Amino acid sequence: MEMLLERPVLVLNRLWQPVHTCSVKRALKLLCLGHAQVVQTEGESRYQTHDIGSWVEYSGEAPSSIAADLIHSVKVALCAPKIIVLAIYDRIPRKEVKFTRQNVFLRDKHTCQYCAKVFIERELNLDHVHPRGKGGKTCWENIVTSCIPCNTRKANRLPREVGMRLLNEPRVPKWRPLFGLKEQASEQAWQEFISPDRQKVSIAL
Ligand SMILES: [Zn+2]
Numbered sequence: 001m002e003m004l005l006e007r008p009v010l011v012l013n014r015l016w017q018p019v020h021t022c023s024v025k026r027a028l029k030l031l032c033l034g035h036a037q038v039v040q041t042e043g044e045s046r047y048q049t050h051d052i053g054s055w056v057e058y059s060g061e062a063p064s065s066i067a068a069d070l071i072h073s074v075k076v077a078l079c080a081p082k083i084i085v086l087a088i089y090d091r092i093p094r095k096e097v098k099f100t101r102q103n104v105f106l107r108d109k110h111t112c113q114y115c116a117k118v119f120i121e122r123e124l125n126l127d128h129v130h131p132r133g134k135g136g137k138t139c140w141e142n143i144v145t146s147c148i149p150c151n152t153r154k155a156n157r158l159p160r161e162v163g164m165r166l167l168n169e170p171r172v173p174k175w176r177p178l179f180g181l182k183e184q185a186s187e188q189a190w191q192e193f194i195s196p197d198r199q200k201v202s203i204a205l
Pocket of ligand 1: 115116117146147148151
């Protein structure tokens with residue numbers, strides 16, 4: 001139950017564009033507040049949207065294929081949503097892109113910012129452009145993706161001291177709706193919304 005409540009739900013904006021993910025718990029809260037509707041992902045009326053009332057009803061007649069996703073409370077049983085669509089445009093959660101090792105690699109497209117070659121994750125390192133030992137901070141603007149040989153070559157020096165140049169000036173990534181989403185999209189029901197050919201899917205709005 002606890003795990004089911006933490007499962008990710010795809011969040012669509014009013015234009016049915018994927019913007020984010022949230023937990024089942026948060027999705028149900030938004031649903032109860034009337035800030036979002038659930039997008040039905042199974043059955044004949046696939047893509048139909050539900051408010052809390054009709055979702056309770058739908059959950060009561062839930063097909064056996066999703067019976068395992070039922071959340072039981074004292075009074076009602078609710079299906080865990082897989083996709084929700086926000087009712088209020090301004091409520092799109094514009095979370096900042098988290099500063100993590102993996103997100104730096106994503107920002108730099110897994111490309112060493114010194115030799116411009118693409119590497120797999122385990123062959124990459126994070127490099128402090130302005131070395132830490134010389135007061136360089138650990139932040140978006142001072143951390144770049146680097147391959148291990150370049151990282152070793154640069155060591156504790158500034159790029160210009162070793163005749164190295166940065167491919168791109170490191171910046172805080174601008175919010176991109178799909179930032180990192182593909183990497184966590186294991187849910188089949190999401191595919192049509194996040195794959196590049198999603199335009200082919202016709203949705204009755
Ligand atoms: Zn390199």
